Amino acid sequence: MDDPGDNTRLVGRSPARERLHRATELVIETVIRVCGVSAVIFVFGIFYFVFREAAPLLFGGLDLGQLLTSSAWYPDSSNPRYGAFALIAGTLSVTLLAMLIAVPLGLGAAVFVSEFCTGRTKEILKIVIELLAAIPSVVWGFIGLVILNPVIIDLFDTPVGLNILNGAILLALMSVPIMVSIGEDALKAVPDAYREAAEAMGATRWQVTWRVLLPAARNGLLAAVLLGVGRAVGETMAVLMATGHSVNVPDSPLDSVRTITATIAAELGETAQGSNHYRVLFVLGSLLFLITFLVNLTADLVIRGVKKR
């Protein structure tokens, strides 16, 4: 430091300014810290409130075995029975079928947008796909009721078109946009050096995608799929309108079902606060929470397992 000008400035700062400087620094740091921690607070907060409403019933006489294995859902009967097996089966079947449709479609679209498309086509496609994400779920439900319903009746010759297939198609279309945008980000993050290396060895674009990009972007693509699953498990309005709302353990994709979310949405408004029916719906809410938590945890473990190798 032999520049005297620099030196005088370093020393010459007044103590008052120095204190102000420290104070603002502290405030900014605190604000940022709060932002970071708030996510954790919200998650725990939501879980706490849901669980608080559920707890009195959960620990006060609810037959958990019945809840998980029986499909007798008669919460309002004089002899109430809370068997949620059919609802769980409904949620899982719709989600599973939705993912069977959405994963190939979403990841395929992500690969197409990221690797096989350039310029205007790419921009237009991205905008349209993101527009798909902006459609409200009640509108999707409407499409299921009015458009898909008769199509399914015609195509499969079934009496009702409001069933697992209908709901799954809607959920698939709803979760595709998030899969595409997260998936495309994951593919874009793969260093170009990998593509170049593979191409220089004579790989075709398809081989580059299949043998290099998909393995390299595996974690990001898994995250894309799981966000899609999360969206599908938690989606309420569209499945409420499109799956037929009948408590039923399905044995074909053309059966009508009712999901956990649809049950909560449809029944919570009708119950007396604090009643057993009210509380059992919160138990179902906790169950949903548990399902998404397990999905995320599995994903985490999978990713970590992959990393170790």
Next chain:
Amino acid sequence: MTKPQGIRTENLSLWYGQFQALLDVSLEIHHGRVTGLIGPSGCGKTTLLRCFNRINERIDGVRTAGHVHILGEDIYAPGVDLVELRKRVGMVFQRPNPLPLSVRENVLFGLRIHFRRGELRKDELAHAVEASLKEVGLWEALKDKLGHRATSLSLEQQQKLCIARLLPLRPEVLLMDEPCSALDPAATQRVEQLIRELRDRYTILIVTHNMAQARRISDECIFMLLGKLIEHRRTEDLFISPKDERTANYVEGRFG
């Protein structure tokens, strides 16, 4: 089979959009020798190298004129199979770029993309891995780590692996774009040693910034300046008695 030919270009020019990066380059590179490409930054030596496997075409707006014959075939003729070309002309990049796969799968990558699953026998694959890694001197170090991710190796091992993965396809030309610039001096020495050992069986073309390196490993040397080929001679001649004044100025370090 006739005597393997190297690379021959006739009036090769290349444009990036409006900018002309190569001007009428005509040269002949011989099989079984190491040819060094030297010149200051931006002189077009890497661009020239990247013409020989047509990897330049990944960039939009690249246009070429003239002819490049590799192994007796015009590689810019219409209908040339890029896949087949790149199988015969391997490339090593400036930064080691092993694929994010296992060591084994990196070595086998070329075989996997050029042959169908049914055409590859298990024992042949195992043999290819061992032979290729032995050829680059990695076998002893990596034979128990074939399942490890290639990206976790040291830079020197990564770069040697990048050379090894070209070998199972039996290329005839190896293009190397400053292959040692990311390595420390000891690793550089060992990779240079490897290049010398490979020389007899391949046409090796190596771009380097490092004139001492060009002197150490090349048999012939090409000096380029502003997209033009200035001088192409035996390495010792080029360094000791350059014909062109610009070559003399460059090899004596007066510019560059």
